[in-house]
Amino acid sequence: xxxxxxxxxxxxxQILSRDKFLVLRKKGTEPAFTGKYHNHKEKGxxxxxxxxxxxxxxxxxxxxxxxxxxxxKPISEDRVVRQEDNSYFMKRTEVLxxxxxxxxxxxxxxxxxxxxxxxxxxxxxxDFKKED
Ligand code: FE
Numbered sequence: 189x190x191x192x193x194x195x196x197x198x199x200x201x202q203i204l205s206r207d208k209f210l211v212l213r214k215k216g217t218e219p220a221f222t223g224k225y226h227n228h229k230e231k232g233x234x235x236x237x238x239x240x241x242x243x244x245x246x247x248x249x250x251x252x253x254x255x256x257x258x259x260x261k262p263i264s265e266d267r268v269v270r271q272e273d274n275s276y277f278m279k280r281t282e283v284l285x286x287x288x289x290x291x292x293x294x295x296x297x298x299x300x301x302x303x304x305x306x307x308x309x310x311x312x313x314x315d316f317k318k319e320d
Pocket of ligand 1: 236237241285286287290
């Protein structure tokens with residue numbers, strides 16, 4: 189398990205842009221098709237937008253048509269934490285960064301084989317590192 193990063197919400201507020209803070213720390217959702225990665229096809233690694241932990245590989249990215257960047261799996265299961273989310277009268281599974289606890293998005297069970305999972309992420313919760 190990666191070493192945890194713990195900061196107060198006040199500290200995060202200083203570090204993150206307002207829009208990033210609202211999604212990563214306040215569990216907001218960016219409007220579909222507005223983020224920078226839903227249609228992004230470069231080879232590389234997607235990082236946590238708050239702490240920089242490597243989360244997803246472009247190899248596992250697929251076009252879900254939802255308007256949010258979607259992945260069939262994280263780089264390894266220990267990079268994320270799954271948590272039950274019953275907000276907005278829905279039963280969903282929230283996905284958090286395992287290192288800093290920031291909100292990334294949700295995971296659904298309608299993804300492609302073999303995992304059958306769709307990690308539906310907010311672009312703004314991610315940063316991208318291009319493969320050299
Ligand atoms: Fe993080």
